[in-house]
Amino acid sequence: MTSWKRKHLLGLDELSKEEIELILETASSFKEVSFRDIKKVPALRGKTVVTLFFEPSTRTRISFELAAKRLSADTLNIAVQASSTTKGETLLDTAKNIEAMNVDAMVVRHSLSGAPFILAQGLQCSVINAGDGCREHPTQALLDMFTLKEKLGHIEGLKVALVGDILHSRVARSNIWGLTKLGAKVTVCGPATLMPRGIESMGVKINYDLKEVLRNSDAVIALRLQKERQQDKFLPSLREYSRLFGINQAKLQEATSHLIVMHPGPTNRGVELSAEVADGKQSVILDQVTNGVAVRMAVLYLVLGAKGE
Ligand code: CP
Secondary structure: OOOOOOOOEOOOOOOOHHHHHHHHHHHHHHHHHHHOOOOOOOOOOOOEEEEEEOOOOOHHHHHHHHHHHHOOOEEEEEEHHHOHHHHOOOHHHHHHHHHOOOOOEEEEEEOOOOHHHHHHHHOOOEEEEEEEOOOEOHHHHHHHHHHHHHHHOOOOOOEEEEEOOOOOOHHHHHHHHHHHHOOOEEEEEOOHHHOOOOHHHHOOEEOOOHHHHHHOOOEEEEOOOOHHHOOOOOOOOHHHHHHHHOEOHHHHOOOOOOOEEEOOOOOOEOOOEOHHHHOOOOEOHHHHHHHHHHHHHHHHHHHOOOOOO
């Protein structure tokens, strides 16, 4: 089996198939910890993990914090709005000052693509990317792959559709890197204005016909419309988007009965998914959130080198 050698997790583009599989296998062994009465193992006792989020987050930040706590690490969540970055301090200076208090890992979300790379080059501690601009959200894709494997038994040969705002989606990019490395067949579907030019070079197919995509998929990952990253007018209206690319019960009638519906969250109900689909029996959205803790436990455990516990 591959051994883990990386100090940082910056993206899935740089990981091998074997490294991705190692994270998923490690997550599998950690999943049951969250179902114990005492949800704790001593793997990272004495380590300090800081979450530094420059963009809003519910799932990722809480999930990393819970993952670190369940591994017995000390955790600290930096409220960026109340920190000295608002007085003009640079990202790297802020991070270096936090690191000077002897932290072992920094989990970073930032609106600038590449921000975690700047920190990884400038810091001694481990840096974990919790989402950078439109570039990557590696732990989201890892938890998506974990959920696909758990629900459908395998990833190789699986037909997975990513539907929505592909252009601005770091979740889409990380999933494309990860799923194609593990042998899945990935189709992207969404408005032409939100389709990156040359995306086929990442090993995916484009199909603008959602019903056809649903008929030919084992899983669909609906993506949030990233209004905060859309400076231009990419869509005539949300109603038009929802009519063509929103997934509702009527469109799901076209799909295979085993198709699972996923969404990284936060979901715009009535836009990407109707409420009945989001809450329906084919939806595994809350399973994704549950699995996020196990996947982030695995990532923290591996990058902090806590082997042999
Ligand atoms: N999926 C995801 O990144 O959700 P949050 O923005 O709530 O962390």
